[in-house]
Every structure is written in structure tokens, then in C-alpha cells.
Amino acid sequence: MYALASRATRGVSLMCGIIGRVGRDDAIESLVTGLENLEYRGYDSAGVAIQNGAGIKVEKRSGKVTELKHALDYGSLDGEVGIGHTRWSTHGPPTDENAHPHTDSTRDVAVVHNGIIENYASLKESLRAAGHTFTSDTDTEVIPHLIQQYLDEGLEPEAAFRAAIEDLEGSYAVTAMLAGEHVLYAARQGSPLVVGLDEDGFFLASDVPAFLEYTDDVVYLEDGDVVVVRPDGIEFTDLAGNAIDRRPETVEWDPEQAGKGEFDHFMHKEIHEQPTSLAQALEGRLDHDAHDVTLEHFPPGTFTDIERVQFIACGTSYHAGLYGSIAMNNAGIPTTTHLANEYEVSAPPADEHTLVIAVTQSGETADTLSAMRHARDQGARVLTVTNVVGSTATRVADDVLLIRAGPEIGVAATKTFSSQAVMLLLLAQRLSQDLTGASLANLEALLADLQSFPDAVERVLETTDGRRLATQYLGCQSYFFIGRGLGFPVALEGALKFKEITYEHAEGFASGELKHGPLALVTPDTPVIAVFTGQEDTKVLNNAEEAQTRGAPLIAVCPEDHQATTIADAHLPIPDVTPELAGLLANVQLQLLSYHAAAGLERAIDKPRNLAKSVTVQ
Ligand code: F6R
Numbered sequence: 001m002y003a004l005a006s007r008a009t010r011g012v013s014l015m016c017g018i019i020g021r022v023g024r025d026d027a028i029e030s031l032v033t034g035l036e037n038l039e040y041r042g043y044d045s046a047g048v049a050i051q052n053g054a055g056i057k058v059e060k061r062s063g064k065v066t067e068l069k070h071a072l073d074y075g076s077l078d079g080e081v082g083i084g085h086t087r088w089s090t091h092g093p094p095t096d097e098n099a100h101p102h103t104d105s106t107r108d109v110a111v112v113h114n115g116i117i118e119n120y121a122s123l124k125e126s127l128r129a130a131g132h133t134f135t136s137d138t139d140t141e142v143i144p145h146l147i148q149q150y151l152d153e154g155l156e157p158e159a160a161f162r163a164a165i166e167d168l169e170g171s172y173a174v175t176a177m178l179a180g181e182h183v184l185y186a187a188r189q190g191s192p193l194v195v196g197l198d199e200d201g202f203f204l205a206s207d208v209p210a211f212l213e214y215t216d217d218v219v220y221l222e223d224g225d226v227v228v229v230r231p232d233g234i235e236f237t238d239l240a241g242n243a244i245d246r247r248p249e250t251v252e253w254d255p256e257q258a259g260k261g262e263f264d265h266f267m268h269k270e271i272h273e274q275p276t277s278l279a280q281a282l283e284g285r286l287d288h289d290a291h292d293v294t295l296e297h298f299p300p301g302t303f304t305d306i307e308r309v310q311f312i313a314c315g316t317s318y319h320a321g322l323y324g325s326i327a328m329n330n331a332g333i334p335t336t337t338h339l340a341n342e343y344e345v346s347a348p349p350a351d352e353h354t355l356v357i358a359v360t361q362s363g364e365t366a367d368t369l370s371a372m373r374h375a376r377d378q379g380a381r382v383l384t385v386t387n388v389v390g391s392t393a394t395r396v397a398d399d400v401l402l403i404r405a406g407p408e409i410g411v412a413a414t415k416t417f418s419s420q421a422v423m424l425l426l427l428a429q430r431l432s433q434d435l436t437g438a439s440l441a442n443l444e445a446l447l448a449d450l451q452s453f454p455d456a457v458e459r460v461l462e463t464t465d466g467r468r469l470a471t472q473y474l475g476c477q478s479y480f481f482i483g484r485g486l487g488f489p490v491a492l493e494g495a496l497k498f499k500e501i502t503y504e505h506a507e508g509f510a511s512g513e514l515k516h517g518p519l520a521l522v523t524p525d526t527p528v529i530a531v532f533t534g535q536e537d538t539k540v541l542n543n544a545e546e547a548q549t550r551g552a553p554l555i556a557v558c559p560e561d562h563q564a565t566t567i568a569d570a571h572l573p574i575p576d577v578t579p580e581l582a583g584l585l586a587n588v589q590l591q592l593l594s595y596h597a598a599a600g601l602e603r604a605i606d607k608p609r610n611l612a613k614s615v616t617v618q
Helices: 028-037 065-071 120-129 142-152 157-167 255-260 266-272 274-282 315-330 366-377 392-396 415-436 443-451 453-463 466-472 487-502 511-516 537-549 579-600
Strands: 017-023 045-052 055-062 081-087 109-117 170-178 184-189 194-198 201-205 217-220 225-230 233-238 308-313 335-339 354-360 381-386 399-402 479-483 506-510 528-531 554-558 570-573
Touching (some): 017 028, 017 170, 017 184, 028 045, 028 065, 028 201, 045 065, 055 065, 055 109, 081 109, 081 170, 120 142, 142 157, 142 170, 157 170, 157 225, 201 225, 274 415, 274 453, 308 315, 308 366, 315 335, 315 354, 315 579, 354 366, 354 415, 366 381, 366 392, 381 392, 381 415, 415 443, 453 579, 466 570, 479 511, 479 537, 479 579, 487 506, 487 511, 487 528, 511 537, 537 554, 554 579, 570 579
Parallel strands (some): 308 335, 308 354, 354 381, 381 399, 479 506, 479 528, 554 570
Antiparallel strands (some): 017 081, 017 201, 045 055, 045 081, 109 170, 170 184, 184 225, 194 201, 194 217, 225 233
């Protein structure tokens, strides 16, 4: 089995799917198949561009690939060279205009892109000054205009493509075609791109499943690679044009399984995607030189008229809100957290000096939307932290902070939780400066640990003992998760994940609460899973010991040399980082524990009974 996580999905960008075809047969059918196969990477809009005798023909639509399929006039789309794209928005809502492929004004250049062009605003400004006009809100549209600009300046097509690529900052997998040529140009930096080779030509794609019906011979491109693909051959070069050696390999995947790669379930894949989704969430948002965070749309001073913060959210997003609120309260920002479905019935006072932060990965949760509208009616400023550009929450809110986790297919939220929590830590820094005039107390350590956080998560994934422990403790009567401070929302989230996918009874508690009632339930058949973040760990350990004394097996989630390991019956290790991030590493261990327990019980992990990904009723 090929290691998808370490090659195809590691490196930035899970969002959007690219497909390209250069061959001796009509491209459109394989492009549409490719888009359908890539929908797990994004599904808010889709499009294709085909090189036919009359130039480049583009068709694109908001919505799923089926919408595009219905709109296609296959008769006008005959041609052997083409590109396609299925999108998960990061810049601009999912409209027809923002869908890919994007072209320059003359439609001589068409481009599909996956990733984030960080310097797109300045590139757009200089292109505008040179007379280019833009029709979308996307960062991608600058690329065809740049290529056109270099063609106008007299460069040959390949040189124009390379020059445009050199201008880009950020992460990208880019595939471009020029009118009148039977060639595709592609480049990779930080976003995956793979070449497929069959008897009749070549594919370019974000991921192998795109073309697995046609070929299993692939070449994985590396960062900095540029390829020029013609029907009869492909050149692999670096950005400067020097030839490089890239060897094909054969993947052994079943097409049915392919969207999940080497994993049996999307949930497991998404847990393993966290190093990538977190890198993506953090990209361009840490400013080490300025000892600050850089949140687009939220420069310093954005929140100076705010006096208090209220979180509203449901389920896992509520736990992320609780996590953010602890960080904010610790920074001296008056913050409360409310279940969105309870917010209106026991609404705390809110006015124009109140920032209400609605945390919702889908942006469509009816309870959260209703609470947002209520908060707005009170005059509060409403900010949503979401994964879905153009979702209802982004339209109801005054401000939007995107978590950039990429699509999450498994019903149980995993990678979106970690990205939500990390974004809230960054927001805590901005609010702390604006409301108190001071940065977070341990900002330096936090910035340093955030920088290497994706690697720390990777270490947890590589070294976890979650499967063995899940098997060892399978079939117990109940599972109790405990934590204190930042460990408390992690305990709640650990229990929610466990119960929702295993159907076994699990509860999360503030560790200090055990002795106020729940201890009566503790027996040798109720493992206690204790989360240690480095905040008041001695108290958590005392509480855990009280349960252990009553016979409960104790599983400690903590660093290797932690005092808890000396008494615990089992240990799930995490790297030693600041408390703000230790809880999130512990959460990855708990996600894995739940996953392996549910797998052992053969549950419907990606679609647990009675649950839906997006809850649009109150
Ligand atoms: C649990 C889970 C749910 C959601 C909740 C809110 O794994 O996914 O608890 O967190 O339904 O959904 P969003 O974040 O879309 O508002």
C-alpha cells in the first residue's frame, strides 16, 4: 500500500482538485471523471477548459460536479488537451465567476490552481496598472494575467509560464494551457501534484484517484518542479529549466477506496491530514519578526471598541469555543461561552461593544445561525470562525475568519476542531492587544511552538499507541475523560468523539468535578482518561488518583517524562509544548483512541447512526 499521507497530502493544501489531460483522444470525458473522483477535495464549484480548434473553451459552474455535467455541451468541447478543477473556496464565494479555470482577458491562457497565492493583492495591483481587468475575487486569476503579460512582453510560452510562477509567493499547484498549443504547463510548490502516464497520453492531478480508472503509473512531483507535457512526452525540470530525474512508480489502489487513500475511513484520513490542515491554517498568519499574528481583515486596532467576547457554537465547535474562551480569559479579556441552542433562552446582555464569535465548521448549523441573528439584533458585532467560504454564517456575520481545513467528509469533526482552536489562539492574541494593550503572556513560546506544531502533530500520529490501548480497554462499561483549564474542553471533546463513533457511554468532566458526584460511577470497568496540559497538572493528577484508588484504570495523556506516567496504567505520549498547544496534541491522541475503538467495534465510523454532518434544523 502506498503511503499517501506522507507524499500526496503532506505539504500544504487540501483544498481543491486539479485534473489535466494531454493525449491523443478527446479529453473531456476523462476530465469530468477526474473531477468526480476529486470531489472529496472540494465541491463548491467546478469547471473545465478544453483546447479545441477554435481556441480555449471554458465551462464552469457553482455547485457540485453534477451541475457542471448537466451544463456541458459536449459537442463544443472536443479537443485532446484540457484542464479541470473542483473548488473549495478560500478567496471569494463559490460563484460561477470565482470557479476555475480562470483566464486572462483575451482567453488565450487558462489556469487551474490549488493553494493560496499570498502576494496576489500586490500582483493584482500592478497588473491592473498595466491595463489588466479582473472578473473574479480569487487569488488564482492573477496567474493567467501574469502569463499573458509576459507573452505580451515577447517571452515564449514556456518562458512566460516560468516567469509567472517565479512571481508567486505562497503555496500552489498550477496547471496552465495556452490557445493554439497542444501543451500543458504545470508547477508545484507546497500543494500536491502528480502525473499519470497511460498509453495515450498524460494526466496531471492533485491526487492519484483522479485518474485511477485510466492508469496506476504515476510520478509524484516535488516542490519546485515544473513540467511541460505534450501528447508524445513530458519534460521534468526545475524552475530554472534544468532537467531533473523523476521516475514513475505503480500505485496499488482500488478505485472504490481511492479517495480515502491508504485509510479505511475518511475520519482516519482526516485525523492524519492535521499536519497539513494546520500548516494551511497557519500559513502567512504568524509574524515572528513583529512578534505578532497576521490575520487578514483583522489588523491591529480592529477590536479596540470591544469590551467583552461571547462564544456561541454547538458540539465539537462549542468545545473549540470553550478552548478559545479559556485562552482569552487567561489574557484578561472578559469572555463567556454559550451553547448556541441555549443562547437565546438565557441570553447574556450584548451590545455594540460585544464581540460574538460563532464557531461553526459548516457555517450552516441552524442553532448557531439563529443565535448569530439574535446577537446581531442586540447590536453585537458578530464574527464567524468557519471552514466554508460563502456559507450562511459568512453572510450573517460582520466578520469572517477562515480555518482553511479543506473539506471534511467524516461526520465526526476532527481536523476542523484543531484548526478552529488554533485560529482562536491567534484571535486571542489580536484581541489581547486591542483590549488590554498587551500581548498574550507566553506569546514568544506560543509562536515558536505554533511554527513547529504541524510537525508535533505528525510525531503524535507516528508514535501513537492508540490502537493497542483502544483494543485493550474495549468493552468497558463507561469511559470518563477528565481535564482542567485547557484540558477540560479537550476532555469534553474526547468523550463526545468516543460516544459518537463507538456508541459506547463516555463522559467528559472538569477533573475537579469528579468528586462532586461522578466518582460514584467509578469502578474497575470505567477507564479514566486524564489530559495533562501543563496547567495545574498536580490537581488533575490528584483527581485522577482518586478514581484510580476506586479501581479505575488510568490512561494519562501527557509528555514522556511527566509525573503522571509513574502511576498511570497506560500512557498516550505527547510532545512537550506550551499548554495552549498541549491540549490540542492530547486531542489528537483522543481522536485516535476513539477511532480505533470504533474500528474494533466495526461501527459506521464515517456516518454514525442518527447523525448528519450539517444540522440545519433547530
Ligand atoms: C461532532 C460534530 C458536531 C458538530 C456540531 C456543530 O463530531 O461534528 O458536534 O461540531 O454539529 O457543527 P458546525 O461546526 O458545522 O456548526
